[in-house]
Amino acid sequence: MGFADTPQEQLDSELLTDFATMSAFGETPRGGVDREAMTQPDVEQRRWLSGWLEERGFSVDIDRVGNQFGTFEWTPGAPYVLLGSHMDSQPLGGKFDGAYGVIAAAEAAWRIKRACDESGHVPQYNIAVVNWFNEEGSRFEPSMMGSGVYTGKLDADTVLKTEDLAGVSVAEALEDGGFLGSGDGPQAAAYAEIHIEQGRILDEEGVAIGLVEATWAAKKYHLIVHGDQAHTGSTIISDRHDALLGASHLVVLAREIADEFGIHTSVGQLVVLPNSPVVVPREARLHLDMRSPDSALVEAADARLRERMRKIEELAAVRIEEDTAHQWDLLPYDPRGVELSRRVAEDLGLSHRPIMTVAGHDSTNMKDIVPSVMLFVPSVDGISHNEGEYTKDEDMCAGVNLFTEVATRLLDGALDE
Amino acid sequence: MGFADTPQEQLDSELLTDFATMSAFGETPRGGVDREAMTQPDVEQRRWLSGWLEERGFSVDIDRVGNQFGTFEWTPGAPYVLLGSHMDSQPLGGKFDGAYGVIAAAEAAWRIKRACDESGHVPQYNIAVVNWFNEEGSRFEPSMMGSGVYTGKLDADTVLKTEDLAGVSVAEALEDGGFLGSGDGPQAAAYAEIHIEQGRILDEEGVAIGLVEATWAAKKYHLIVHGDQAHTGSTIISDRHDALLGASHLVVLAREIADEFGIHTSVGQLVVLPNSPVVVPREARLHLDMRSPDSALVEAADARLRERMRKIEELAAVRIEEDTAHQWDLLPYDPRGVELSRRVAEDLGLSHRPIMTVAGHDSTNMKDIVPSVMLFVPSVDGISHNEGEYTKDEDMCAGVNLFTEVATRLLDGALDE
Numbered sequence: 001m002g003f004a005d006t007p008q009e010q011l012d013s014e015l016l017t018d019f020a021t022m023s024a025f026g027e028t029p030r031g032g033v034d035r036e037a038m039t040q041p042d043v044e045q046r047r048w049l050s051g052w053l054e055e056r057g058f059s060v061d062i063d064r065v066g067n068q069f070g071t072f073e074w075t076p077g078a079p080y081v082l083l084g085s086h087m088d089s090q091p092l093g094g095k096f097d098g099a100y101g102v103i104a105a106a107e108a109a110w111r112i113k114r115a116c117d118e119s120g121h122v123p124q125y126n127i128a129v130v131n132w133f134n135e136e137g138s139r140f141e142p143s144m145m146g147s148g149v150y151t152g153k154l155d156a157d158t159v160l161k162t163e164d165l166a167g168v169s170v171a172e173a174l175e176d177g178g179f180l181g182s183g184d185g186p187q188a189a190a191y192a193e194i195h196i197e198q199g200r201i202l203d204e205e206g207v208a209i210g211l212v213e214a215t216w217a218a219k220k221y222h223l224i225v226h227g228d229q230a231h232t233g234s235t236i237i238s239d240r241h242d243a244l245l246g247a248s249h250l251v252v253l254a255r256e257i258a259d260e261f262g263i264h265t266s267v268g269q270l271v272v273l274p275n276s277p278v279v280v281p282r283e284a285r286l287h288l289d290m291r292s293p294d295s296a297l298v299e300a301a302d303a304r305l306r307e308r309m310r311k312i313e314e315l316a317a318v319r320i321e322e323d324t325a326h327q328w329d330l331l332p333y334d335p336r337g338v339e340l341s342r343r344v345a346e347d348l349g350l351s352h353r354p355i356m357t358v359a360g361h362d363s364t365n366m367k368d369i370v371p372s373v374m375l376f377v378p379s380v381d382g383i384s385h386n387e388g389e390y391t392k393d394e395d396m397c398a399g400v401n402l403f404t405e406v407a408t409r410l411l412d413g414a415l416d417e
Numbered sequence: 418m419g420f421a422d423t424p425q426e427q428l429d430s431e432l433l434t435d436f437a438t439m440s441a442f443g444e445t446p447r448g449g450v451d452r453e454a455m456t457q458p459d460v461e462q463r464r465w466l467s468g469w470l471e472e473r474g475f476s477v478d479i480d481r482v483g484n485q486f487g488t489f490e491w492t493p494g495a496p497y498v499l500l501g502s503h504m505d506s507q508p509l510g511g512k513f514d515g516a517y518g519v520i521a522a523a524e525a526a527w528r529i530k531r532a533c534d535e536s537g538h539v540p541q542y543n544i545a546v547v548n549w550f551n552e553e554g555s556r557f558e559p560s561m562m563g564s565g566v567y568t569g570k571l572d573a574d575t576v577l578k579t580e581d582l583a584g585v586s587v588a589e590a591l592e593d594g595g596f597l598g599s600g601d602g603p604q605a606a607a608y609a610e611i612h613i614e615q616g617r618i619l620d621e622e623g624v625a626i627g628l629v630e631a632t633w634a635a636k637k638y639h640l641i642v643h644g645d646q647a648h649t650g651s652t653i654i655s656d657r658h659d660a661l662l663g664a665s666h667l668v669v670l671a672r673e674i675a676d677e678f679g680i681h682t683s684v685g686q687l688v689v690l691p692n693s694p695v696v697v698p699r700e701a702r703l704h705l706d707m708r709s710p711d712s713a714l715v716e717a718a719d720a721r722l723r724e725r726m727r728k729i730e731e732l733a734a735v736r737i738e739e740d741t742a743h744q745w746d747l748l749p750y751d752p753r754g755v756e757l758s759r760r761v762a763e764d765l766g767l768s769h770r771p772i773m774t775v776a777g778h779d780s781t782n783m784k785d786i787v788p789s790v791m792l793f794v795p796s797v798d799g800i801s802h803n804e805g806e807y808t809k810d811e812d813m814c815a816g817v818n819l820f821t822e823v824a825t826r827l828l829d830g831a832l833d834e
Contacts, residue, residue, distance in 0.1 A: 026700035091691035092646060092699070138693035198651040216650070220694075229509060231801040232683035233633070233708050234775035237675050239799065244684055248668035249722040254661055258654050267647035267661055270687065270692045276555035277637075277686045277704035278776075278801045282509070287694035291650050358651035359695075382656065383697045384648040 003404055006395035014398045015107050017193045017385030019396065020105060021048070022087070023095040030162045032387025033099075035089040037134035037145075041089050044181060049087070049102070049131060055319035056110050058129065062181025065159055066174045067146040070106065072113055073126045079189035081123075081410045082370075083108055083403070086362060087148070090138050094389020095195045096379070098135055098394060104194045105129045105356055108404040112411065123411035128186045132362045133179075139164045140173075142326075147362035150185055151369050165271070186319035190338075191366040192412045195231065196391050198359055200382035208356035208398050209314070209345050210376030211338045215364050216264075217295040219302055220328040221288045223250065226319040230280040239282050242270055247284035247319035253308050254288050263302045265291035283287040285323075293356055295329045301311050302327075331364065337373035340414050350398055359384075371415035375399065420821055421532035421655075429814045431549035432524050438812065439520060440512040449804025450516075452506040454551035454562075455483070455590035457507050463596060466504070466519070466548060473527050475546065477596025482576055483550035483591045483727040484563040486602050487523065488532055490543045498540075498827045499787075500820070501547030501562070502523055503779060507555050509816035513613045513796070514547070515552055517813060522546045525821040529828065545603045546834045550596075553609065556581045557590075559743075564779035567602060568786050579655045582688070607608075607827045608783040609790040610818045613808050615776055617799035626814050627772035627793030628758045629750055632781050634712040636719055638669065638705045643736040647697040657697050661689055663702035670725050671705050678718045680709035680777035702740075710773055711754020712746045718834070748781065754790035757831050761822045767815055776801075788832035790823055792816065 003011060004070050023049070026033040027042025035041040046068055052058045053070030054101075061069045071080065085101025097247035106129045116123065132150075137143025140162050160171040168319040174180035201382040202210050227243030251267045258265040268288055273283040290305070292298050338354065345352040355376055375411070380390040420428060442465070454456040462483055467477045469489030478486045488497065499700050502518025514556040532600025534541065539589040547637045549567075554560025557579050565571035576587040591597035613621070621679040644660030666682045681707055690700040707722070709715050726737050755771065772793055774781075779792040794816035797807040 048501070090693050090696050091644075091697075136693070137695060141694060143695060198648050200653070218650070223747075229507075229803040231776060232706055233635070233777075234618070234801055235681075235682060235799065237524070237672075238679060239617075240683075244687060245672055248665035248684075251471055251665035252662055252669060255654075255659075262568045264650060264652075264654060266657075266659070267665075268649045268696050268698065270661060270689050271692070273685050274555070275686050275688070276553070277505050277804075278506055278554060278559060278560060278706070279510075280683055280686050281685065282803075289649055289695070290623055321556050334479075357563050359648060382652065384651055385693075386646040386699075 003111045004082070004118055005114050006114065011111065015103065015397060015400055016393055018107070019103050022099050024348055026089065026109040028092055028387055030387040032092055032389065033089045033095045034092050034138040036091060037088040037136065038177045038179070043177040043179065046088050046320065053129065054108065057113065061185065062179055063185040064156055065146055065149045065178045065183055066181065067373065070111065070129040070181065071126065071186050074116065074122045075126060075299040078126050080126045080186045081407060082128050082130050082188045084130045084132060084190045085193050085195060086135030088134055088136050090136050090385045092387055093385055095385060096389050096391050097198065097384060099196050100391065101193050102131050104400045104403050105145035107400050111404050112408055125412045126191045127410050144362055144365055147244050147365040151244065151365040153365055158360050179216055181257045188370045190371045190415050191363060192403065192406055192410060193361060193363040194375040194377065194399050195361055196379045196389070197376040198379055198382065201355060201378050202376060202378035203382065205353065207353050207394060209352040209402055211341045211352055212333055212357050212374035212376060213338055213354045214330040214333060214355055215328065215360065216291045216293050216358045217298045217328060218289060218291040219298055219329045221307045221325045222323040223286050223288060224323050225283050225284040226321060227280065229274065229282040231298060232280055233326055235280060237372045240320055241317045242280050243283040243284040245318060246312055246316035246345055247286050249312040249316060250286060250288065253305065253312065257290065257301050257304055259355070260304070261297050263290055263297050263301055265290045289321060291358055293330065306351065332369050333370050336379070336415050337371055340409060341373055341375055341406055342410065344402055348402055348405060350402055363369040375403060420528045421535055422816035423528070423531065424627065428528065432814060432817055433810055435524070436517065436520050439516050443506065445509055445804055447804040449509055449806065450506045450512045450596055451509050452504070453508060454505040454553065454595070455558040455594045459595040460596065462504050463548065469523065470546065472805060474530065478602065479596055479597050480602040481573055482563055482566045483596045483598065483767040484602055485548040485596065486542065487528065487546040488603050491533065491539045492543060495543050497543045497545040498824060499547050499608045500824050501614060502610050503548060503549045503552030505553050507553050507802045511804060512785055513806050513808045514615065514801060517808065518610055518612050521546050521817045521820050523563055524817050526826045528821050529825055541830045542606045542828050544828060552779055553615040555650065558588050560783055563775055564782040568782040569717045570782055605787045606649055607788045608780060609823055609827060610778060611792040611816050611818065612778055612781040613795065613796045614772070614793040615796050615799065618772060619793060619795035620797050620799065622770065624770050625767045625812060626762050627817055628755045629791035629793060630755055630775050631750060631773050632745070632748040632773045633708045633710050633773055633775045634745060634747045635706060635708040636715055636742065638742045639740040640703050641738040641740050641788060643695065643738060646691065646697050647700040649697055650697045652697060655829045658734045659697050660701040660735055661698040663729055663733035663737060664703050664731040666733060667703060667705065670722065670729065674707065674718050674721055677721070679705055680714050680715050680718055682707045685750050708775055710747065712752055742834050749783050750791055751788050751832065752789055753832055757826060758790055758792055758823055761819055761826065765819055765822060767819055791818045792820060
């Protein structure tokens with residue numbers, strides 16, 4: 001197949017070699033990566049990406065919240081087609097989540113730049129590769145932080161003051177890592193992102209490409225259970241206000257709601273205070289999320305959660321405070337972007353199907369400000385946020401071929417009105 | 418009443434003034450203290466105690482695991498009556514727990530020394546005040562660490578290598594604080610300790626002194642729940658191995674067992690890995706304890722726990738590992754010590770009753786190597802391991818009067834065969 005004058009074998013080899021290089025940043029013994037936002041491996045990989053981009057003639061620009069852009073202008077002053085994803089990972093996460101999307105964007109931009117150099121074609125828009133800051137949200141909350149600021153959904157000053165569990169702020173972490181930039185980054189005309197599915201559908205059906213039509217509806221709660229410290233031994237049971245008992249009932253309730261409504265629910269983070277072996281906990285803070293392709297089910301689950309929370313308060317003699325909650329209904333992607341990708345997949349002879357994303361992505365933010373395309377490649381066994389996450393080489397290569405062609409058409413205004 | 422030639426008002430005033438000074442080390446806005454072992458406030462209070470002892474003619478000696486002794490010899494080479502407790506606290510703990518016992522010991526020793534100076538009486542044994550290292554066990558596990566080594570129940574080298582959750586070892590912490598000493602401390606002939614009850618009985622019955630006859634039976638488990646990391650959103654429920662769900666079922670089960678058997682149970686510490694808002698936890702580590710005055714009930718509760726753990730493993734698709742477990746049956750104190758204290762209480766006209774201790778104390782260790790006396794003063798509303806912990810001045814003063822007289826008789830061989 002190839003692209004312009006470069007043979008496919010060489011393109012595949014460039015991609016897989018670069019991806020192997022990236023996977024060494026923060027690599028773990030069991031084949032994953034541990035590369036939370038602005039930890040040393042994330043910083044080192046960002047420096048590597050800056051070098052990669054500059055060597056190939058892209059300018060590197062860091063905005064005020066650490067989003068890393070590699071830009072190339074054919075037409076000074078024209079807006080940009082942004083291509084990207086994120087390079088940070090969960091603790092002991094997989095090497096494909098996010099990183100594959102950034103290298104796909106970089107390779108696509110580099111292929112297109114070479115092709116234009118050769119053909120003399122001048123696209124309608126300029127091009128930018130982006131590595132969004134802190135998509136994962138494991139170190140600094142919330143997730144999708146960099147794209148949240150870029151799209152005006154999060155306040156930059158608030159984000160810069162946000163602290164991790166050790167009390168280090170985003171501003172301090174960016175400053176220490178050398179990635180505290182300035183300004184708002186390049187102006188976008190369109191956005192495209194490719195990502196591993198993180199689910200089983202494409203893998204089980206043997207389909208190469210998922211055309212993302214929508215994001216599942218979700219509700220995410222940050223709950224604080226208030227109890228009172230006491231001695232675990234001497235305090236009689238009826239005197240106890242056990243915050244951990246209340247939190248544990250919430251974790252069990254979340255699973256009961258999943259079973260009752262057929263939705264996905266989880267508690268991923270639980271912080272217990274004071275967390276001493278011999279003290280009944282005074283406070284427990286937890287993140288509970290509920291997701292479904294059916295907004296009505298999420299609403300019904302929310303009602304059940306609230307009803308049962310009152311009972312848990314009685315049962316554990318605690319008070320449950322809803323610190324924050326945010327939610328989204330089923331969020332459609334621009335159908336014209338889905339149709340564009342479908343046509344490209346047809347043209348390239350790649351099997352494809354429409355699909356929904358359960359996880360949020362930076363495109364979840366971007367699609368609200370510019371026409372956006374979201375694409376999936378298969379995840380073997382759907383394993384994700386786990387060192388065992390895996391996508392086959394052939395699927396990675398096919399994804400980049402498709403992504404390059406989608407980007408080419410976006411640069412020529414395929415999604416303009 | 419007074420002691421020897423010193424009027425009671427002066428003795429009470431010395432005690433309450435010194436206790437107020439101690440309560441300022443690590444004081445919290447809500448009237449408690451935060452003084453975990455070898456944190457800065459603990460180190461500062463220890464320096465203060467060394468100064469207090471030296472000013473009054475005691476020699477200060479630190480043993481190889483940081484136990485702090487203030488000794489006075491009437492007869493060179495004779496063994497010691499040890500009087501003491503601990504000055505470390507839980508995070509946001511109460512100011513009476515442990516600290517009252519150390520100042521009671523110090524005041525008693527000082528009163529006895531003055532009385533002997535005046536009367537020329539030479540007791541049969543020498544005297545030592547002791548502040549045991551890390552009784553609380555919140556920073557370094559297990560609890561009763563210093564007295565555990567002193568009594569040969571814990572291995573000193575193992576203790577010195579024990580790390581807190583931040584990876585700091587006991588040896589490093591003692592070294593940094595200037596309290597890494599050497600040797601095994603003075604040789605004990607008898608031991609006495611006075612402590613707040615940490616329960617409601619004395620307070621509700623209006624009794625001044627609790628004569629501790631035994632420690633409740635207990636079982637303590639360190640459990641590790643093994644799951645597998647996954648994405649909280651995209652992973653289908655049947656694919657999940659949620660370690661936090663398993664741990665939460667254990668917390669709920671612990672309370673169910675408390676209700677079923679009428680015993681005390683609790684989970685005080687829970688550590689979740691990786692503890693990211695969007696990752697199904699791979700591992701959860703928790704401390705579960707069960708206590709009762711009836712050993713048979715604890716045995717029955719243990720059987721129920723083990724039976725239900727297997728069901729929880731199925732329910733949450735996890736594996737529960739029993740990392741460590743330790744237990745003790747109902748542990749009696751030397752009845753001669755109880756009788757000695759009862760007679761002293763009668764002689765001083767103080768109301769008293771036999772009582773059991775639910776919590777462990779350093780005397781729990783000491784009673785196994787030398788004749789030991791354990792005494793309680795009332796805790797208002799039984800509040801403990803909480804900033805609201807409170808004991809009235811009059812109860813503190815009465816306790817020290819009693820304790821001084823008990824110590825005087827121990828020094829003259831009251832519990833010798």
